[in-house]
Amino acid sequence: MTDTPLAQALERAAQEPAQRPAFYWALMNADVFVIGHTDLNTHGQHTIPAGANVSLVHWEKADGSPVIPFFTHLEALQRALDAETSYLSLPARSLFELTRGATLCLNPKSDHGKEFVPQEIDALLDTGMNQTAETRVVEKETRVMLGQPAEYPTAMMEALQQLLPGHPGVTAAYLCLMHDPGTSQTPTLVVGFEGLDLDAAMSEAGSVVVDTAPSGQAVDFVMVDGSSIGEYMKKSGAFYQKG
Numbered sequence: 222m223t224d225t226p227l228a229q230a231l232e233r234a235a236q237e238p239a240q241r242p243a244f245y246w247a248l249m250n251a252d253v254f255v256i257g258h259t260d261l262n263t264h265g266q267h268t269i270p271a272g273a274n275v276s277l278v279h280w281e282k283a284d285g286s287p288v289i290p291f292f293t294h295l296e297a298l299q300r301a302l303d304a305e306t307s308y309l310s311l312p313a314r315s316l317f318e319l320t321r322g323a324t325l326c327l328n329p330k331s332d333h334g335k336e337f338v339p340q341e342i343d344a345l346l347d348t349g350m351n352q353t354a355e356t357r358v359v360e361k362e363t364r365v366m367l368g369q370p371a372e373y374p375t376a377m378m379e380a381l382q383q384l385l386p387g388h389p390g391v392t393a394a395y396l397c398l399m400h401d402p403g404t405s406q407t408p409t410l411v412v413g414f415e416g417l418d419l420d421a422a423m424s425e426a427g428s429v430v431v432d433t434a435p436s437g438q439a440v441d442f443v444m445v446d447g448s449s450i451g452e453y454m455k456k457s458g459a460f461y462q463k464g
Contacts, residue, residue: 227251228293228328235333238376238433239383242425245350248313253327254292255316258307275309275319280329288336289325291316301330317342350428354442366400366408367453374410377433377440378460381412384429385461388422391415394461395445395454410438413454415445416463 227247234244257277279287291313292298298308316325321342328334341351378396385391393415400408412430414423423442434440445451 225251225294227253228297228333231293231328231335232333235335237383238380238429241432242350242384242428245345245428248327249345249349251293251313252310253313253316254295254298254308254310256290256298256302256306256308258309277309277320278306280326286324288329289320289323290329291325292328297328297331301328314346317346321346348424350424352427352431354424354427365450366402367450368398368400368408369457370396370398370408370410372435374433374435374438377410377430377435380429380433381426382461384425385422386464388419388425389463390418391422391461392417392463393445393459395457395459397450397454397457399441399450405439407439410434410440411443411450411454412440413443413445413451415451415459419444 230244230247233240255277260274277289280290282288322339325337344351344353347353385394391414395413397411398408399411430440445454
């Protein structure tokens with residue numbers, strides 16, 4: 222099998238949650254393979270013009286719902302088939318735009334694969350990551366309870382500790398538990414980021430947290446400043462500090 226950079230990124234992402242943001246960046250800048258054809262009478266490498274009809278094969282999942290298979294490289298496509306068939310190569314971004322609203326599966330019948338649901342695809346097209354952050358603005362003074370989680374989210378913390386050194390703008394990161402009885406019956410984990418140019422780091426961290434946070438646990442991000450929650454986090458100590 223020929224290992225392409227995208228296939229290697231997928232394998233690393235399957236093994237380490239901290240590698241998943243790098244995989245999404247690689248995917249959105251790569252060409253992928255799909256089973257299908259166009260209405261053009263051409264062979265070999267060519268550009269599909271606007272308005273051309275593209276027909277893609279849909280497979281059926283175990284529950285009977287449709288899914289569109291796509292592949293990191295030609296060998297992965299050939300391995301998934303029992304007979305020769307026509308195929309296309311196109312940018313992953315173009316594929317996602319073409320099939321928006323559908324569920325896709327990358328490298329089915331391979332050791333490492335991933336299913337993409339419509340919400341993930343929308344987020345990838347909009348942000349480059351598989352999730353979109355929801356911004357909340359506190360419009361009035363609110364009393365909240367702060368503390369440390371009784372059960373430490375080890376998997377999430379370890380993944381963030383691996384991710385953050387790749388973002389030199391992050392000087393420190395903190396964790397606490399926050400409960401606002403006025404808005405929720407259950408506490409929220411809060412990760413605080415300190416430093417400059419934090420947008421990219423927080424976006425990638427969101428992708429990691431989606432996969433590693435304790436089941437059913439909400440997680441919020443904040444920028445650590447002079448607020449009361451920031452002061453509490455600094456007193457509690459950082460789980461990550463820039464070396």
